[in-house]
Amino acid sequence: MCWALAATLLLGILLLLLVALGSRRRRLPSEPPLDKGFVPWLGHAVEFGKDAASFLSKMKQKHGDIFTIQVAGKFVTILLDPHSYDSVLWESSCKLDFNKYARLLMDRMFDVKLPDYDPKEEKAMLRLALQNKNLPSLTRAMFLNLQTVLLSDPSQLSRQWKEDGLFHLSYSMMLRAGYLTLYGNEKENYTDPSCQDKDRAHSAEVYNEFYKLDQLLMRAARSTLTTAEKEEAASVKGRLWKLLSVKRLNSNTNKSSWLESYMQHLAELGVDEDMQSRAMLLQLWATQGNAGPAVFWLLLFLLKDPAAMAAVQGELEKVIRNKGPTTKQMQSISQEMLDRTPVFDSVLNETLRLTAAPFISREVLADMQLKMADGREFSLRKEYRLCLFPYLSPQMDSEIYEDPEKFKYDRFLNADNTEKRDFYKGGKRLKYYNMPWGAGINTCIGKFHAVNSIKQFVFQLLTNFDLELKDPEARLPGFDKGRYGFGMLQPENDIMVRYKWKG
Ligand code: HEM
Ligand SMILES: *[C@@H]1O[C@H](CO)[C@@H](O)[C@H](O)[C@H]1NC(C)=O
Numbered sequence: 001m002c003w004a005l006a007a008t009l010l011l012g013i014l015l016l017l018l019v020a021l022g023s024r025r026r027r028l029p030s031e032p033p034l035d036k037g038f039v040p041w042l043g044h045a046v047e048f049g050k051d052a053a054s055f056l057s058k059m060k061q062k063h064g065d066i067f068t069i070q071v072a073g074k075f076v077t078i079l080l081d082p083h084s085y086d087s088v089l090w091e092s093s094c095k096l097d098f099n100k101y102a103r104l105l106m107d108r109m110f111d112v113k114l115p116d117y118d119p120k121e122e123k124a125m126l127r128l129a130l131q132n133k134n135l136p137s138l139t140r141a142m143f144l145n146l147q148t149v150l151l152s153d154p155s156q157l158s159r160q161w162k163e164d165g166l167f168h169l170s171y172s173m174m175l176r177a178g179y180l181t182l183y184g185n186e187k188e189n190y191t192d193p194s195c196q197d198k199d200r201a202h203s204a205e206v207y208n209e210f211y212k213l214d215q216l217l218m219r220a221a222r223s224t225l226t227t228a229e230k231e232e233a234a235s236v237k238g239r240l241w242k243l244l245s246v247k248r249l250n251s252n253t254n255k256s257s258w259l260e261s262y263m264q265h266l267a268e269l270g271v272d273e274d275m276q277s278r279a280m281l282l283q284l285w286a287t288q289g290n291a292g293p294a295v296f297w298l299l300l301f302l303l304k305d306p307a308a309m310a311a312v313q314g315e316l317e318k319v320i321r322n323k324g325p326t327t328k329q330m331q332s333i334s335q336e337m338l339d340r341t342p343v344f345d346s347v348l349n350e351t352l353r354l355t356a357a358p359f360i361s362r363e364v365l366a367d368m369q370l371k372m373a374d375g376r377e378f379s380l381r382k383e384y385r386l387c388l389f390p391y392l393s394p395q396m397d398s399e400i401y402e403d404p405e406k407f408k409y410d411r412f413l414n415a416d417n418t419e420k421r422d423f424y425k426g427g428k429r430l431k432y433y434n435m436p437w438g439a440g441i442n443t444c445i446g447k448f449h450a451v452n453s454i455k456q457f458v459f460q461l462l463t464n465f466d467l468e469l470k471d472p473e474a475r476l477p478g479f480d481k482g483r484y485g486f487g488m489l490q491p492e493n494d495i496m497v498r499y500k501w502k503g
């Protein structure tokens with residue numbers, strides 16, 4: 001009797017709870033369409049993690065350009081109307097916070113836990129170290145370090161064809177030179193060739209370890225690593241923390257002011273040395289994870305499109321060859337030269353349009369109204385996550401771009417080689433039509449250095465080496481679909497190329 005009563009009571013309470021929970025998540029008319037999926041709690045987590053781009057474009061067809069999905073217990077509102085992005089990008093951080101989720105990822109991916117600090121202030125300080133008056137020294141250092149890894153390596157300088165995977169070639173050269181540029185060179189006598197040997201060996205070790213970790217990071221971010229993968233990630237991270245240890249960095253020369261400011265910032269926060277090297281690894285990913293993959297796609301698109309390659313080569317001849325010395329003899333390349341490349345700029349922007357796929361996310365801190373550009377208004381609930389995915393729109397939007405999946409090297413050029421900036425959706429000109437670098441407070445702070453670095457590498461490679469596809473018929477590889485949302489996409493498989501020093 002007593003048991004039955006207790007059981008009925010319990011059941012009653014449970015039912016009440018369920019109804020309460022259920023109704024909390026029932027959509028109000030003022031809210032975006034809600035799609036919880038069929039699996040309780042998990043919702044759409046599996047599909048979302050496997051291939052966010054095709055899942056979200058399916059949802060877009062079903063619900064339109066704003067909707068809420070359930071993903072592993074979290075409710076995520078997706079906004080896909082680029083005309084309305086400004087209402088998110090510039091909203092106050094008391095309503096839409098960009099820091100909470102970033103800190104969660106920092107911990108999941110890199111075991112980094114830092115004391116509270118003002119992220120805006122940190123960003124402003126680091127931006128300063130990567131731009132304006134610090135840019136020329138970064139550009140010069142990158143030029144020399146690219147020579148170290150590419151042109152002074154005796155093993156590269158043979159007149160025989162060599163084979164390599166294009167992704168491996170691009171990513172390793174960019175990461176190694178980029179790493180040396182920011183984190184510094186082997187100390188003492190830099191003109192001594194043995195120091196360059198050490199830089200080559202050390203940077204190659206950093207790349208090899210980093211690459212292993214890079215393959216695990218997306219699943220670490222989603223907390224879906226297997227036990228074995230977790231162990232592997234832990235041991236790779238352990239080796240990288242040693243390679244990037246404070247003691248080691250302190251003994252380097254030519255450290256960038258970016259590194260100096262960041263180290264000082266961490267010290268001021270009272271972060272211990274152990275945590276400092278973890279933060280150094282996080283920064284290695286933030287600063288080096290995107291440019292290498294971007295170079296891969298850019299070179300591959302050029303190799304598959306002879307007209308584009310000829311246009312870039314022609315521009316290069318004009319800018320560099322007229323100057324006389326080859327890049328091997330040059331000591332640096334001026335910003336003025338780097339800025340005179342409209343064709344290359346269009347090629348790069350078109351490459352990034354096709355292959356850069358970051359999310360821009362915010363935590364909703366208090367119930368709020370979101371105003372869309374067309375006048376609609378939606379309420380967002382506290383504790384939802386709001387997420388923009390510019391890859392689907394504007395970047396791959398067929399209303400904005402003709403044949404959006406095709407690489408057209410001059411898509412961003414007018415007939416007179418000036419930059420094309422007028423793109424439309426729904427008859428209205430777009431402020432945001434290509435967002436590989438993010439936007440608003442979420443803009444990449446290393447953009448100018450990144451563009452200079454990419455240009456310098458492609459110029460040095462194309463002027464000093466013959467480069468061709470091993471199999472000219474090779475098809476463009478598909479994307480590693482687990483990487484949507486994290487920046488530059490990577491290919492599912494590498495593409496073999498042959499290259500030979502021109503001598
Ligand atoms: C093709 C190359 C690159 C692309 C497409 C790219 C794109 C991005 C994007 C979308 C963000 C996120 C912004 C945010 O959500 O706040 C970001 C952040 C960042 N990028 Fe880049 N990036 C590239 C290369 C670089 C390079 C070479 C550096 C090196 C200095 C760099 C430094 C950073 C840093 C430090 C952040 C974090 C800023 C913060 O504190 O929030 N990036 N980048
Ligand atoms: C490093 O500094 C030395 C002089 O201190 C300079 O000669 C060398 O060019 C620098 N290397 C790079 C890669 O900036």
Ligand SMILES: *[C@@H]1O[C@H](CO)[C@@H](O)[C@H](O)[C@H]1NC(C)=O
Binds near residue numbers: 191192
């Ligand atoms: C630096 O290395 C060069 C080449 O090995 C050598 O000629 C020079 O004497 C060295 N300088 C110092 C200060 O060790």
Ligand SMILES: *[C@@H]1O[C@H](CO)[C@@H](O)[C@H](O)[C@H]1NC(C)=O
Binds near residue numbers: 342345346349420
């Ligand atoms: C490429 O995009 C950048 C913005 O990221 C812009 O500054 C530049 O002018 C663009 N160039 C062309 C040719 O589209």
